[in-house]
Amino acid sequence: MLLGVIADDFTGAGDIANTLAKGMPDVTGQAGGLVVAQYMGVPDRQADPAIEAGVVSLKTRSIPVDQAVAQSLVALKWLQAQGCRQIVFKYCSTFDSTPEGNIGPVAEALADALGVAGVIACPAFPTLGRSVHQGHLFVHDRPLNESGMQNHPLTPMRDADIRRWLGRQSKAPVGLVPAAVVRAGSEAVATALRAAAAKGETLAIADASTDEDLVTLGRAAAWAPLITGGSGIAIGLPANFIRAGLAAGTATRFEGVTGPEAILAGSCSGATRDQIEVHRRDHPALAISVDDVMNGITTSHDLIGFFRQNVGKQPLAFSSGNPHEVAATQTRYGREAVAGRLDELFADTARQLVDGGVRRLVVAGGETSGAVAQALDLGDLRIGPEIDSGVPILISQKRGIALALKSGNFGRTSFFAHALDALSGSAFDRRQ
C-alpha cells in the first residue's frame, strides 16, 4: 500500500476514496487513479497486496478528543505496517469540529508521531463550492458561519476564520500559505511549508479555490509523510505515484447489484432535507418522530414493517428535521442522547434490512452512515463509479451489497432515486 488515509467519518472516507480512485490529470497530463479499498475501522488483518490506497474510516469527528487521538494513532500504526509512504488525515470540507477539536489534536498527534511540521491543512473542495481565502472558509459565496453550518446539530461552525478556529484546537501556532504563494507554484508552496515548520507551526492552512490550486498543493506535498484536508487535497496525489512509476493508474468495472432497496436519512443538512422533499413527492416516505423514538414508541420494528410493505418502490425513512426542530429536540432530551438513540435505530434497522435481503442501501449523513456501516460487518469496501460529486458506489463483496453513503450536504436534489439506479448499474455504464 502506497498511501494511507485516516478519515474522521464514514461518508468522508468514501468521498476521499472516490477522489483517489478517480484521479485527476495533473499539469503533465498524468491521469488515472489508484486501486482503493475502504475499511470500516482499523482492520485486524493485512491488506490485500493489490490495494494501492487504503482508507480507514473512523467515527472520530464528534467523540471526546482523547479517544479521537488514540483511535487515529492506531489507524496510523496499521497503515504504516501496510507500507504506506504517505498519510492523509481526512476531515470535512466544512471543517466540522468544536473549539476543542478534533481536527487540531488529531493532526498534531499524527504530526508528532511522524516527526513532521509545516503540514498542509486544507479543507477546500471547489467542485462543491468550498474554498479557502486568506485562511477563511467559504461555502459558495457565503462565509462558513453563514452557510447553514452554524446550525449543524453536532458541530455548529460559528467562525469562518479556520486558521483561528484550528489555533484554538492546537498546541502550536497555525501558519498560512496564502493564495499568492499557491499561485506561484509547488516549489513556492514547499518553501512556505518549510518556513512554517522552522517557525514552529505544526499545521498551516493552505488557500485553495480551484482544482488547479489543489493539484499544486498535491505536487508540493508529493513525498510529505503527512497531509491533512478535505477530499480535495487528494486530487493531485495519485498522479505523484503514477508519475514515479509506483502505481499503474488502472481502472476497474462495476457490474451493478440488483435486489431490494432501502433509503435511510439521519442527516439534517439543507441538501438532505431538499432531497427528502423531492423524493417523498412520488415515493413512499416514513417521517420518524424523534419524540416517539426517545419515548420507545417507534422502534426498528416499525421501520422494517414500512420497508417490507414498500419493496421495489424506493422507500425512504428519515428523522431529519429543520434547525428549529433539531434545537427543540436537543433541548428536550440532550444532544448526545438524541444522536445516540437515532444512531442505534438506524443501525438496528440496517442490520435487519440486510439480513432480510436488502441489496441496495442508501444512507444520508456521516454520523448516521457510520452507525449503519459499523452495524453491518461489511468487510473491505471496493470503490465503484462516482454517483455524484464526492459520493462513490461502495461494494461489499462480503455481504453482496452495494451502498451509497452520502455526506449530509452532498448530492443533487433527486439523489436518492438516482443513487438506487446507480447501485443497480443502470444509471451509467462507465469505467471507474
Ligand SMILES: Nc1ncnc2c1ncn2[C@@H]1O[C@H](COP(=O)(O)OP(=O)(O)OP(=O)(O)O)[C@@H](O)[C@H]1O
Ligand atoms: N430530528 C432530529 N433532531 C435532532 N437530531 C437529529 C435529528 N435527526 C437526526 N439527528 C441527528 O443529527 C446528526 C446528523 O449528523 P449526520 O452526520 O448523520 O448528518 P450530517 O451532519 O448532515 O452529515 P455529514 O456529517 O456527512 O455532513 C446525527 O447525530 C443524527 O442522529
Ligand SMILES: O=C(O)[C@@H](O)C(=O)CO
Ligand atoms: O468533506 C466533506 O464535506 C465530506 O466528505 C464529509 O466529510 C461530510 O461529512
